[in-house]
Amino acid sequence: MAHRSTVSDRSYSIVMGGLAALGILILVGPVIIVLLTSFTSSRVLTFPPPGFSLEWYAALFDPVKSGHIHSALANSLYVAAIATALAVLLATAAALAMARSRGASARALEASFMSPLILPGLSFGLAALMFFSILGFRPSINHLIAGHLVVIAPFVFRTTLASLSQFNPALLESSASLGAGRFYAFRRITLPIITPGIVAGGFLAFVASMDNVPVSLFLSNARTNMLPIRMWGMMETTLDVRVAAISGVIIIAVLVLMIVMDRLTGLTRRMSM
């Protein structure tokens, strides 16, 4: 009896341990491989790279050779910054509005505020293109901002709502009984407590906007080209090694941002709550 259970337990450990190792390898391996490939001295994509060189980074940073990539990056950063700022304002207000409500209307509203996460982005992208063109608008960067705003607002809404759920309303009652005004209490009590949630959500929203494909695919044009769409184009036509260099820059930027965010907001703690 005891022997049989040890065999079974050993098989459990082997299977689960093996799958966990495989899963982690699959998660991290590609990121490391892209990072190493970006330093290749070869003109074609091979792993392991035959030699080490920074030529693809040099080509990437050269404004003459890579001007179109730079302008796509500038567009993406601009749209992400504005859309994130608007998402933080609107979604934080909405989260505050629903913080302690458990009624049916609150539930329905919460589900609809989260729905862009589930609804297929590509259907929405095409819908937005039809909507703007039927209203007679010429494509512009403002439409990209509006589309991104809808898609990224759920991230801020979710993290802010989560941080509000751990907020003790007695704090507000005691501040009111001590004579604090409504706005003063919000600024001195509520806001400091929920700021890490807002910042973490804003960070995720910004990254989601930078990475957004479906909305940008339909709403951007040659003048308002966005970075992921430009990279897709470079991958589809020629397997340009500069894509690896762009990837390298983004991976390092994300790593640095993640460490900063973790220090500021306890991002890792917040994500595993």
Added chain:
Amino acid sequence: MAGAATYEPGRVDWRLAAPLGLTYLAFFAAPLLILLAMSFAADDRFASFSADSWVKFWGDPFYRGVVYDTVWLGLIAVVATSILSYPIALLFISCGPRLRKLLIFIILLPLLTSVVIRTFAWIVILAREGVVNQTLISLGLTSAPLNLLQTELGLVIALTQIEMPLMLLPLVTVMQQINPSLSDASRALGGSKWRTFFRIILPLSLPGWIAGATLVFASATTAFISQTVIGGARLVYLPSLIWQQSMVVFDWPFAAVASVTLLVAVLSGVMLFSLLGRFARID
């Protein structure tokens, strides 16, 4: 008590919810309504209405096959991510705080690096002279390089990595809340590790799995970049069909039918997963 008005239980402060709500109505609900209307339009100027595009789409076995393949791809992605995510989540709840932090970084890093980059990585790995083929050849498992790009297998492998964080985050969140003494009790009463996993951990982690499965399904069925770049021209899924019909052929009503179909397919999948959860919880 004006200061506490915002936090009154059971009430939604509509003045604060309105800005986001109106933004959604204008830029989310209205476009989706236009999309639905367009699927019944005779042309992209709404000259007249008809169900022609719907008949054309659903009357053709090719397009029905595309719908089937798209849903199937999403389901396979859910299965593949589940098989790899549970062991990682188990590792996560059983290890110390430092390793936990490292694991969260490992989960978040791919999620935060662009989908385009992750797809690009898999081209490097799955190509004819890529890492997988080189390894297989050097191990003597195959003599000629395998074609992994432009196959469903290659796409599923890539999507597994691309979507795994979406499964892992909710799963880890829920599994952390399972009282560890339940597993201890099961073990003390003679339950094997397998039995403890299937009878205790699996049922109790179901809400997290459902949240993860929903996100993975919704994301894998609409993963346009991965589907077109790794699947190539040979594999057609709804997103590439929508792209081609709307921006290459410019048949907007037909593209709208494909888009509404994708939307309904994803929502049906989402509802199916939540239904599964409800049945499982009664058990």
